[in-house]
Amino acid sequence: VQYDLHWFWFEITGFAMIGAIGGLVGHLFTILNTHYQKLKAKWRFLDSHAILEVFVVIVITHIANHPIWFLKMSNNQILKSLFTSCQNIALDGDSDSFRVTKLLCDPRSTGELIKVLSVSVLNKFLLTLITFGVKVPAGLFIPSLTLGACMGRLGGTFIQHLTDAYPNWLLFRECDSTSACVDGAIYAIIGAAAVLAGVTQVSLSLCVVMIELTGGLSHLLPVVVAVLSAKMVANLFGSPSIYDSIVHVNRYPYLDVNIDLDTQKASEFELRAKDIMRTNLHVIKATGTRLVELEGMLACLKFNGFPVVDNLVDQRLV
Structure with a gap:
């Protein structure tokens, strides 16, 4: 028109x-x-x-x-x-x-x-x-x-x-x-x-x-x-x-724009992923994890998805 x-x-x-x-x-x-x-x-x-x-x-x-x-x-x-x-x-x-x-x-x-x-x-x-x-x-x-x-x-x-x-x-x-x-x-x-x-x-x-x-x-x-x-x-x-x-x-997962961040770092483009990520995660070791431990995690937690890592220190994803 x-x-x-x-x-x-x-x-x-x-x-x-x-x-x-x-x-x-x-x-x-x-x-x-x-x-x-x-x-x-x-x-x-x-x-x-x-x-x-x-x-x-x-x-x-x-x-x-x-x-x-x-x-x-x-x-x-x-x-x-x-x-x-x-x-x-x-x-x-x-x-x-x-x-x-x-x-x-x-x-x-x-x-x-x-x-x-x-x-x-x-x-x-x-x-x-x-x-x-x-x-x-x-x-x-x-x-x-x-x-x-x-x-x-x-x-x-x-x-x-x-x-x-x-x-x-x-x-x-x-x-x-x-x-x-x-x-x-x-x-x-x-x-x-x-x-x-x-x-x-x-x-x-x-x-x-x-x-x-x-x-x-x-x-x-x-x-x-x-x-x-x-x-x-x-x-x-x-x-x-x-x-x-x-x-x-x-309840879709998304990054909230209202999250409390270090505004000075954000304005200087120094903000890194680890600055906003949680560190106390529930993970599963790639080796050495027993079935009873997995059952206990599933029974205690409300979610059922876990990252698989090589060890609990570095927590590198497998």
């Missing part, structure tokens, strides 16, 4: 608000998905019946999307339609594409558009919540973009309605001479970036991705404002990245 539309300075406030809402949505998604993953971890039934879980998710997705014609499209199609500007668009035709265009661009369809987008936001939020973490990779990037695009286009519709209803407001006089003051497609891009930033806690690289996606450097500042607002709100609530949360829930 290529954008040549101009945005107005009064819209910066709207971009920041959508960014803040995106950060809040990302925070709620991270918290709820983390609790959902913990609940599944306690219920061992799903671990041994992964195919059944995927089947149930497919059925729920079909039931939730089928009654709404807009959600029958794929996420890529929804994104393409929401990211498409209404400038110079024909509103006649009978195909599904014209139906989507009429919904998004015809002023007479504003009421229906608000209903469809509101339901779509709730639908995408709940479905992404239960699909992220299933045994079959369902993705997070595109669903989050779709959720944010629906939310952003909804916000843009409200702002566009305000500019049409109150064109003489001092705030809106900047655009009273143009045919299209507010374009909802720009807000769809802003919302998509904001929600993804709130969920993943990504900032700079996400801005680059969104600019490459739209092909317009003129929207760099709005995207940056929205992404920074989303990240600030998410950090304000103390929300971690969804990926960090999954690491903690699944």
